[in-house]
Amino acid sequence: MISCTEFIPAYSELFKFLESKGGKQAVVDFWENLSDTFLGNLRELAAEKGLAGCFEYWSRTLSEEAADFKMTLDEENEIFTIDMKHCPSKGRLLEYTYLKPYPNYCEHCDLLYRRVLEPLGFECDVDLSNCDKAACKLTVKRKKPN
């Protein structure tokens, strides 16, 4: 068994393997497929409860992942943010000096969540400018009608 505590390096290796088979597009194809079929619980919660559903979804997953984060739900202004101070996944990849992580590892979060949330009427922004320090910021807003 690959323990769930050993999954992140295996996940990074998966992206490297897919890229070796079919270039970056093969990795993106996998991410799209995963987003469409694996993130049903986020999709259902966001569709049913809006940004409060996002808060509920990440309350569980980020706690189980023992992340160092601040999550804010501003219902009045319809903004949800996750300020990821230390991502446990990227943090591990940076810490494991024997392993060469997939260089675009952090992009999967952007694609996976954007693909779920935008069709539900949300704007999604992921700031990955500090991902080399295992930090990032996700902002989700209700799309304003034109």
Added chain:
Amino acid sequence: MKVMERSASDNQYLHKDFHGALAYAICYLDRRYGEQGIREYLEQTAINAYKPLIEAVRKDGLAAIESHFKKIFEIEGGKFKLTNEGDYLTLTVSECPAVCHLKKTNQLYSDKFCLTTVVVNETVCRLAGIETDCQYNTEKGCCEQRFWRAI
């Protein structure tokens, strides 16, 4: 305004949904590249991600394998038994925590999911001078993994 703030030490690192993501990945690889693709991926993972375990097994032999499985099965709350007879080590898993979680959460998986055990074990052991075999029943979530020093 609702705020939730946590530091890493507030929670135990145990996100069992990762088993679902891995099971999904195995099904995906099977569709795209077949069983050979799954094996290639897992071999690469074993070589790169399990480097410290390979080194520990080279140094300490079966004791390192025993210690590795004891640690991960205890963390995950699996039902298992380790029998060390000196030259032979047997890991009997009566309830695999990964398969148990996949079933409980209705995740997509196939019997090829257990290749994650078979191929990683085979690769780690091959590189560390240990022989291994594994008999498994994915549906029942049980297996018997045996390890012995290569002659």
